[in-house]
Every structure is written in C-alpha cells, then in structure tokens.
Amino acid sequence: MKRKTYPSDLTRKQFERLELFLPAGRPLGRPRSVDLYEVVCAILYVLQNGCTWRGLPHDFPKWQTVYGYFRRFEHDGTWAAINRVLVRKTRCASGRSAEPSAAILDAQSVRCSPQAGPRGRDAAKRLIGRKRHVLVDALGLLLFVLVTSANVQDHNGGRFVLNAARHRFPRIELVWVDRGYQAGLVRWVKALCGWRIEVVRPVPGARGFQVLPRRWVVERSLAWLTRSRRLSRDFEGRPQTTETWCYLANIRLMLRRLDPC
Numbered sequence: 001m002k003r004k005t006y007p008s009d010l011t012r013k014q015f016e017r018l019e020l021f022l023p024a025g026r027p028l029g030r031p032r033s034v035d036l037y038e039v040v041c042a043i044l045y046v047l048q049n050g051c052t053w054r055g056l057p058h059d060f061p062k063w064q065t066v067y068g069y070f071r072r073f074e075h076d077g078t079w080a081a082i083n084r085v086l087v088r089k090t091r092c093a094s095g096r097s098a099e100p101s102a103a104i105l106d107a108q109s110v111r112c113s114p115q116a117g118p119r120g121r122d123a124a125k126r127l128i129g130r131k132r133h134v135l136v137d138a139l140g141l142l143l144f145v146l147v148t149s150a151n152v153q154d155h156n157g158g159r160f161v162l163n164a165a166r167h168r169f170p171r172i173e174l175v176w177v178d179r180g181y182q183a184g185l186v187r188w189v190k191a192l193c194g195w196r197i198e199v200v201r202p203v204p205g206a207r208g209f210q211v212l213p214r215r216w217v218v219e220r221s222l223a224w225l226t227r228s229r230r231l232s233r234d235f236e237g238r239p240q241t242t243e244t245w246c247y248l249a250n251i252r253l254m255l256r257r258l259d260p261c
Contacts, residue, residue, distance in 0.1 A: 120148075
C-alpha cells in the first residue's frame, strides 16, 4: 500500500543522490528487507516535526527500525561523511571551488528539554542548556559542528572546531569571527594552523540592529537549523546526537538545492 506524502519527504531523485553514500547491507545475517527511502523519510519527518521516535506515523517502517538505522549511521560517521561530500557538490553547482578557502565561526546557545543530558549555564544569554559551535562556508553550508554545555566559552569551543576543521578542509586560509573570539583564539589559530582570523566588529557609534559583513551568513545558517523543530531546543541525551541532527538538516537543505522539487 502506498503511503501519503509528507512535506518532509525527499523526492526519489534526491534520494538517489543520497543513496550512493549509504552503507550496503551487512554480509552476514538476514538480507535487508526495509526500503531505505522510507527509513530516510521517517528520520527527516522526526527532524522536521520534532516528534518522538514512538510518535512516527504508522505508514512508516517500525520506529525501532528507523531509530536503529539512525543510530547506526550516526555511530559509523555516515551522516557526517555525506555532509562533507554534499558540501563539495553544492559548492561546485554554485560555481565555486569544491574546497572552501574561507569560513565563518559562531556559537548558538539553546535551552535543553527537562530530559536532556549534560548542560550548563550561559551567563550572557541567561539560559541553561547547550551551545552549538558551528563553522560554515561563504554560502552558509555547515562544515563542522560541535555541541557542548552552554558554559563553555566561545573561544574554547572554537579551538576544538578549528582543530578538527584543519584536517577535513585543508584549503581554509581565512576565518571570520565576532568579538567574542578575539581574546584567546587569534594567536592560537595563527600558531597552529597558519590561518588569518578577521574579527568582524559593528560600526562605531551605530545604534540598533546592524547587518554585519560575513556575520549575517552564519546567523542565517543558525536560523536554517532552528527551522527544524527537533533543533528548536535540545531534546537529546547525548550532544553527539544533536550534532547528527544538524548535519541532517544541512543535508536536506543541500539536496533541495541540488535537485529542486
């Protein structure tokens, strides 16, 4: 029986692009009987609507199956690897080099749900939750994300992000940051990576809201993430699971750019 279509579903063409990078079935044991297209659409349904795994509609595969594939691909790094491949493809489709040479770094504090795991207090934002440290390219595509307790300072989280990014994206030469990073990051990055760090500052004497050069790109990327209800706050017991949802939100965005509906 054919199920009804949900707004969060991928098209078959979009899934064909994604399917190339999904692991094949295990060589031993029972052959795979579930349709991976339905599994991926179910995962994206949870991402878009923010429901629990048990709350999946009955026309999807069993929630235990969907959750099992989600965790398996999270554990073996499949989602993060697919994100890196699609970033390169999306950049090429936009007329840019596959490897980024510049990036923007920022952090976003998000409240935790009562059942979520480790958390901390962000005194500046006056909230208890977690912080998402993100690195995006000039198009706003997510390159790397690290989720920590909200009490971790921006420049400390930025060190972990940039240290990981220098191995994954070796062509990066320039990183834009805001004033929260200038205290303990600029010299460290120059000594370790040899990159240039440019601090984007507001116009002196200006009042009210300002659209800052380069800074608006990463702010837009954070807004893209929180449009998915699963990421509107942190519901996860493990920070690594939140990182996976961020990659999935970016993967869905890139698939829609590469193959519009």
